[in-house]
Amino acid sequence: MTLRACVLVMPVLLAVGCGPTEEPVVDELTGQVLMEATTKYDMHRLLEDTDISGGQWITPAQVQQFLQQKGSYLAGYTDPAWGKTGATLIVERSRAYGISPLYMLARIQTESSLITSGTSTNLAKATGCGCPDTAGCDVSYAGFGNQVECSAKKIRGYFNDLDAGRTTVSGWKVGLTKQTSDPCSVKPVNKATAALYTYTPWVGAYAIQCGKTTVGGSSLVASVFNRFKGEYAWGTGAGATCYSGTVDADVVQGACVQSSSDALWRQCLSGVFTGGSTAKPSNCTASYPFCASSTLGRSVPTRTCVQSSGNGAWQQCGAGGAWLAAPSAPISGAGPAGSCFEMYAL
Structure with a gap:
């Protein structure tokens, strides 16, 4: 997906006085000015798995308040093709694939700046989904709702591959060393990191090691995610429900669902589904198994x-x-x- 460095940006400042000035660092792909990161991340562990798959308790109302707090164009936007607000689409389409709406906010900001922008620029390619670095965007994914849907579906697909012990579509896997486009030699220690590099194969300027100083990359997603996480009281999810695409509804704390995608069992704990297992958990508060059909x-x-x-x-x-x-x-x-x-x- 096309790289975007959009949160940690600032206008070019004119120097005052006669002292020496430093040239601003401009993202070579976006033309935006990058600020120096105050926190940097381990390129082998950019985010935790639950950072991407958690947050199922986050509501459209919370996202709407956050968008308003940020002065986002999306705070007043309704997608005409979906007939739903930007906040609703971010939550509903993310939860439909077991993806955190907070992660989706970070992805949107990283790719298009729409979370902090007061304009609709880049609305049609909000998440960079279907927009490879080497080619133009696929028009079939154009539009805000389509972009969120595409992004959530792809990330879930990467996690499904990794859950099954396979590499992702571009060859990323936990514990497998692979080169990024920077290039950097990365060995992901968790599925979240492998999935991030599948989506955007650059380390970028916000990692401790081997960062490319003029591109935001996947390390920017981690930076934005953690920034947004601390800027709003999202809650902990204790006692929260989980959205299940198999059930197509929220299920209660402790409920167990046999997934329609791979027949594995997952349990809702603190608003997050556990990793898949072939055996049904013994402490389910509700159960949604397959039904035997004669x-x-x-x-x-x-x-x-x-x-x-x-x-x-x-x-x-x-x-x-x-x-x-x-x-x-x-x-x-x-x-x-x-x-x-x-x-x-x-």
Whole structure:
């Protein structure tokens, strides 16, 4: 994705007096002036995994207040294609993929400056998603809502690969040394760092080691994230719910969900889902397993709608692995557990 160095920027100041002045450092990709970072990050551990996958308790109201506090153009923006406000899109689309809205705020700022900008400049490429360094932006991802959706989906895809022990699409993996575009030799110690370099393969100016002083890079995302984290009372998430894309709803603290993407079990703890496991946790406060279908001869995820071969009636997989009557499913595409994840008619 196209690199953006947008938070730690300042206008070029004219020198006063006759003493020597230092030339400003200008980002070679954006043309913006970079400020000296007050905090720098280990390029092998830019953020923690929960920095990217946590924050599920953050609400649209909190994000809206933060945007207003920052004087952001997005504070008064509604995406015409989605019919939703910028704050709502940041939270809903991030949570749909188990990504922190706070991370998304940092990504947007890093790529387009929209969190602190009072103008709509770069709105169409807000997260830099579909905008590689070597080519122009893919028009299919243009628009604010599409950009947030694209970015959250890609980061979740990187985490899914890493959770499964695979490298990401560009070859990044925990514990595997790889060259960035700076170039720097980086060995990510966690999934968050590997995912960040997959999205933006530059270390940049805000890392302790091997930084490229004229590009923001992935280290800027860490800098922005931690800055934003300390500028608003986001809360701790204690006792908070988690949004589950499998259930397509918030689930309570301690709830366990068998993911529709990989069939692994994850539990909601303090507003964050744990890493996937093949065994169901023993202390679940609620459970959303796959349901066994004799019609299909296999188990299917929560919200799946199936027309029974026994009596032709439609049913939907619900909480606790129970089949629920869903007579309206063939017409509405939904049942008592929500929209049908998949539909199987006779």
